[in-house]
Amino acid sequence: MLKNIILTAFTAVFAENIIFSGALGTSTLIIVSRSRKNLLGFGLSVTYITALMSVLTYFINQALSFDEKSYIYTPLVYIIILGAVYILTLLCMWRFAPAMFGRMKKYIHISAFNCAVLGSLFLISERCNTLGEYFIHGIGMGLGFVLAVYLTAIVYDRLYSEKAPYSFRGYPLLLVYIGILSMAFWGLSGYTLKF
Amino acid sequence: MSNGNDNNNSFKKIIKNGLINKNPILVSGMVIAPVIVLANNFNDAVMLVAAFSLITFFTLLISSFVPKSIVYTIRIILYTLIGAVVYVPSVMLLEYLMPEGVEAIGIFFPLFITNSFIVTRSESIFFLETKGKMILDIIFCIIGYDAAVLIFSAVREILASGTIGGKITGMPSSFRVFEHPFGGFILLGLFAALFRSILLLIKRVQK
Numbered sequence: 001m002l003k004n005i006i007l008t009a010f011t012a013v014f015a016e017n018i019i020f021s022g023a024l025g026t027s028t029l030i031i032v033s034r035s036r037k038n039l040l041g042f043g044l045s046v047t048y049i050t051a052l053m054s055v056l057t058y059f060i061n062q063a064l065s066f067d068e069k070s071y072i073y074t075p076l077v078y079i080i081i082l083g084a085v086y087i088l089t090l091l092c093m094w095r096f097a098p099a100m101f102g103r104m105k106k107y108i109h110i111s112a113f114n115c116a117v118l119g120s121l122f123l124i125s126e127r128c129n130t131l132g133e134y135f136i137h138g139i140g141m142g143l144g145f146v147l148a149v150y151l152t153a154i155v156y157d158r159l160y161s162e163k164a165p166y167s168f169r170g171y172p173l174l175l176v177y178i179g180i181l182s183m184a185f186w187g188l189s190g191y192t193l194k195f
Numbered sequence: 196m197s198n199g200n201d202n203n204n205s206f207k208k209i210i211k212n213g214l215i216n217k218n219p220i221l222v223s224g225m226v227i228a229p230v231i232v233l234a235n236n237f238n239d240a241v242m243l244v245a246a247f248s249l250i251t252f253f254t255l256l257i258s259s260f261v262p263k264s265i266v267y268t269i270r271i272i273l274y275t276l277i278g279a280v281v282y283v284p285s286v287m288l289l290e291y292l293m294p295e296g297v298e299a300i301g302i303f304f305p306l307f308i309t310n311s312f313i314v315t316r317s318e319s320i321f322f323l324e325t326k327g328k329m330i331l332d333i334i335f336c337i338i339g340y341d342a343a344v345l346i347f348s349a350v351r352e353i354l355a356s357g358t359i360g361g362k363i364t365g366m367p368s369s370f371r372v373f374e375h376p377f378g379g380f381i382l383l384g385l386f387a388a389l390f391r392s393i394l395l396l397i398k399r400v401q402k
Contacts (some may be wrong), residue, residue, distance in 0.1 A: 023231035023376050027311040030224045066217055075305040076279035083272040090268060109271045113314050115228050122302040164396065171224050173389035179380030181265045186377060 005136055013139020013191035018116055019148035020182040022123070025116025029145075030174065032110065041104050043149065045111040047142030049085065050120045054138025056081050057121045058131050078121055085114040116145045151181060160185040209328060213335025219389040220343040220383070227312040229303040230344055231379035237360040238349030239386050242289070242296035242304070244341040249285040250307040254278040258313070259321050267318075275315055278308035312336070343386075351382055 018024045032042055042104040060077055090108065094102040111117075120141040128134045152174065158164075161172045168176070204248040219225040226247065258274045265273070282305055289304075290297045297304060320332055349359055355373040357366045372378040 021376065023228040023379070024306070026227050026231065027225050031311075031315065072283055075282055075308055076276070079272075079275050079279040079308065083276065087268070105268075109268065110314070113271055113275050114307050114311075115309055119228070119302060119306055122305065125300075128229065137223035147346050167388040167392040168384075171222070172384045172391065175380050175384030175387060176225075179377045179384060182380055186375065 005024055005132075008133060008136045009140045009143075012137050013144040013147060014059060016123075016141075017144040017148060017185050018120060018123075019145060020185035021180070021189070022119065023182075024119035024123075025114050025145055026178070028110055028114040028116055029149050029152055029178075030171070032107070032149050033156050036153050036156075038103065038107060039146075039150060041100075042107060042111055043142075045089075045104065045108055046116065046145055047139060049082075049089075049112050050117055050142035050145075051138040053078075053082060053117065053123050054134045054141075055131065056085070057125060057138075058128075058134040061125055066162060069149050075118070078118065082117070090142065098101035099177055116141075120145075148178075150179075152178065160194060196392060206330065206331065210331045210335050211333060213337075214339040214342070215394065216337075217336075218343055218390070219312070219336055219340040220347070222389050226307075226340065227383065228306070230347065231376050231383065232302055233300055234348035234351065235355060235374045235379065236346050236352045236358075237345070237349050238298050239296070240344050242300050243348075244344050245289060245293075245296075246304050247301060247307055247310070247336050247344075248286065248341060249289070250278060250281055251310065251337055252333060253281045253285075253310050254308075254313050255320060257281070258317060258330060258332070259326070263321070270369065271314065274313050275309055278310075278313050279305075282308055308374070325333055347383065347386055350386075351379070354382070 015021070019026060019029055032039070057078065060074070061082065064074060064077070086109070089112075090101070090105070093104065122137065124134055124137045124141070128137050155177065156174075159177060160170045160171075164170075164173055208219055215222075217223050220227060220230060229243050231244055237254075244254055254274065254277050261273050263270075268333070286297065286304060316336075320329055321334075334402050351373050352359055353364055353366055354370050355378070356371075357364055370378075373382055
């Protein structure tokens with residue numbers, strides 16, 4: 001049981017990392033990695049939202065499973081629930097942790113409404129069957145996203161350094177860097193290039 | 196007279212920003228996930244730009260009517276909700292026109308609901324002075340995105356398999372690495388660097 005949990009979490013964080021294997025949430029990563037100041041808070045809020053939403057997604061999918069055409073309106077249902085979770089979270093923070101609310105209110109919307117969170121929900125729905133799998137994958141994908149943001153943030157200054165050639169400085173170099181990391185993560189999942 | 200010139204310059208600036216100076220893919224790094232994963236062949240890229248254009252244009256257009264007096268916390272939910280509602284007729288329309296295409300882009304179609312245009316760029320677009328300028332800005336940002344994606348996918352497909360739109364070009368290249376997301380990241384990085392070099396060269400020549 002424990003072995004399965006660890007294996008599922010490891011797969012979600014590393015082998016099927018949401019950024020390095022699926023590029024989901026790359027635009028958000030580019031915005032967030034600019035500052036290391038709020039990285040922990042942002043990471044925790046993304047992981048919290050993906051974990052909580054993955055559990056709720058399990059029940060939503062169960063409720064909608066009778067309808068073959070549900071894929072047309074499922075995103076709308078996800079967004080309504082995500083919106084409710086987002087507002088409730090903000091209200092709880094404002095009521096019980098006002099200092100944290102003050103620090104996080106600027107970027108909590110980016111941690112809730114992005115392709116990484118919504119993409120995680122779709123991927124989890126495709127890959128998981130039980131509530132436990134949904135939950136562990138949810139946490140793993142959130143942590144995988146945080147790992148990707150962290151690995152980008154630590155080299156951000158170098159990628160944007162004056163020493164880098166002008167044409168490559170910043171965004172182009174960032175993409176090449178993510179590409180090289182992505183290749184390493186694909187290797188980790190056992191993939192070998194066929195030339 | 197000067198008002199007319201100002202307007203002309205302002206429109207030119209909007210067009211130039213959308214297509215070149217703030218090109219969503221090559222300069223700003225917006226909505227790049229589907230490009231990295233799916234734009235490895237021209238046919239899927241056509242479907243991708245159709246889905247992106249439909250959802251983004253109508254979502255931003257409808258969202259621009261959301262009153263600015265509503266706090267941002269709520270506005271952001273309304274924008275994505277509008278996106279999710281626009282997704283319904285969009286998926287039905289494209290499924291009717293190109294059923295295989297919708298299947299090919301899979302989960303990336305609904306992901307356009309939370310694309311960074313809608314979530315982060317919308318605010319700066321909505322605060323433009325007039326509706327006309329706002330619509331023009333949206334249209335040219337979308338055209339800039341679509342053009343970059345189509346060119347990128349064509350080059351990527353040629354490099355990866357020597358074909359374009361599935362048809363053999365006669366080019367002997369087969370760098371399969373470019374079919375994968377990591378190849379997509381690296382190639383897009385090279386594209387962005389090349390684009391910046393060209394812009395720099397043009398500026399120098401103009402000077």
